[in-house]
Amino acid sequence: MISITLVTALALAAAPPTPGASVQARKAYSACLQKLIKAKTEAKLDANAFAAEAKTGCAAEEAALVKSLVDYDIAMGSKRVDAEDSAKLQVEDYLAGASDTYATYVAPN
Secondary structure, X not given: OOOHHHHHHHHHHHOOOOOHHHHHHHHHHHHHHHHHHHXXXXXXXXXXXXXXXXXXXXXXXXXXXXXXXXXXXXXXXXOHHHHHXXXXXXXHHHHXXXXXXXXXXXXXX
């Protein structure tokens, strides 16, 4: 007779990965960028300098996001190089969006 523990373990092993870590990492990265936008708007940082500041100011959150995205894509069957390229593009989108938002905030009316 198969034990309940064995059945549960097999079911969990067969379950597809969940994007939970990626969701949390996205929220953390987005929150960091929003906090940076607010701080640099108050400091009146030049819009062109903001992109570089965003890249370094949220580096830890960016690294966590990239890792979670790559790990999830690999678990879903993607090749590492494809997963890394996808994560890089997603980070670039976040940075472009943050830079656009910042430029809008600091643009003269």
